[in-house]
Amino acid sequence: SQQGEEDPQALSIQEGENATMNCSYKTSINNLQWYRQNSGRGLVHLILIRSNEREKHSGRLRVTLDTSKKSSSLLITASRAADTASYFCATDAYSSASKIIFGSGTRLSIRP
């Protein structure tokens, strides 16, 4: 079962522009995480946001969480070529809090 669904599936923007990716999930959660994956490599953790938090920042990254809408967004500001990657959201399965469910990801391409 897939808990998180990212939107859009693919996004292509010009270098310097902002990129926004969305994640929707189905059940209550304790936390939501965003990861980045460069082509075929291991995932790198970006941000973890807990269910009682609404917004978190890390450098050029901003994550919001709306538990009433069961959705989260990842904003990357002033995009760079190195931001080209796939981005995944992941949540715990509330009823089985140590189980982790990933979405299918957003493929982000930054055009020079």
Place this chain on the structure above:
Amino acid sequence: EAQVTQNPRYLITVTGKKLTVTCSQNMNHEYMSWYRQDPGLGLRQIYYSMNVEVTDKGDVPEGYKVSRKEKRNFPLILESPSPNQTSLYFCASSLNFGGETYNEQFFGPGTRLTVL
């Protein structure tokens, strides 16, 4: 250097030949997990372990076994591999994940498995 290592990185095998993919972490993490990644499906959790001798099923455990005899190691065993287990496999670890505490996961570099 803090890391999660997996071996082998690439493996081509035949149907029915038992294999083990090893995973080791040097960060004294309690939580470890295995995922498979297939095109268009994202990552799906196979098994996870909260601590030594504690393992639990993820979303796609069929055809896989795991063990957690030591804190640092979490091998993935395919007793009788089949072609539908051809995939990219990732091991990950986290200080804790569950209850009151959630921490980031650190991922290994992946193991590309092909079952003929």
